[in-house]
Amino acid sequence: MAEFPECRPAGEERSMKEMAENKSPSAGVRGWQIALLVGIFGLIILFYKGLWGNPSFIPPVIVGTAAPEITAPDLYQPREVTLSQFRGKVVVLNFWASWCLECKLEHQNLLAIQKRFGENPNFVMLGVNYQDKEDLARQYLQEHGNNFEHVRDLKGRISIDYGVYGVPETFVIDQNGVIRHKQIGPIVGETYTFLVEGLIEPLLNGTATTS
Missing domain, CATH: 1.20.5 (Single alpha-helices involved in coiled-coils or other helix-helix interfaces)
Incomplete structure (x- = not known):
């Protein structure tokens, strides 16, 4: 059908x-x-x-670029400090806090770097006190020693601009305001030797290569 x-x-x-x-x-x-x-x-x-x-697996993406401007209050003096005022100099920028245990490990080495290069008019060491209480920060420096300038980063704005994940972190900025090196963690051992002999000295002598 x-x-x-x-x-x-x-x-x-x-x-x-x-x-x-x-x-x-x-x-x-x-x-x-x-x-x-x-x-x-x-x-x-x-x-x-x-x-x-x-953080140790995150590359220093801002190395080779211009360092962000800093405008922050001095830890001791009633004045503001800017990064641009140090243009033409090698700047070692160290982020730290009084509550940071690893910061204590590197502190004497930071003092040694300042002692070694501090008399050079083309060198500046600048500490950035990260989200700390002013009295505790000053007490920390009094107990552990201090021979260089510090500014306060109360709200963490500077740290954000520099991509800081945690303290301590250190940046080396050349005479042209370009970040040449980013160090995550304390400056101890071979790291200290590299910064002093492999980076800061060559920058001051005009013989440094890109880090």
Whole structure:
């Protein structure tokens, strides 16, 4: 027996066609919403990786670029200090805090660097006290010694500008205001030798290569 296609009333065919057409926008909206959720989820993952990632695996991306300007209050004197006032000099910028245990490990080496180069008019050592109480910062320097200038970074704005993940961190800036080296962690052992003999001295002598 011959089979014939099922016949539907014209009204029913139109109704089904309209339903199919009405489904298309909904599917498009759902696809857009899913893509948006995936994108947001990806951004959240990247944010938390950046927040809690291991700093030792993060490259010093700002090395070779101009050092961000600094305008901050002096730790001892009622005045502001700017990085631009040291243009033309080699600047060692050290981020520290009185509550930082590793800062104590490197402190005597920082004093030694200042003692070695401090009389050179083309050298500046500048400490950046990170989110610390003023009295505790001064007490720390009184107990451990101090022979160079310090400014205060109360809200952490300077640290953010320099991409500091935690103290101590140290930057070496050349005479043109370009960051030549970023040191994560305390300056001890071979790190100290490298900074002194492999970077600061060559910069002052005009014989340094890119770090």
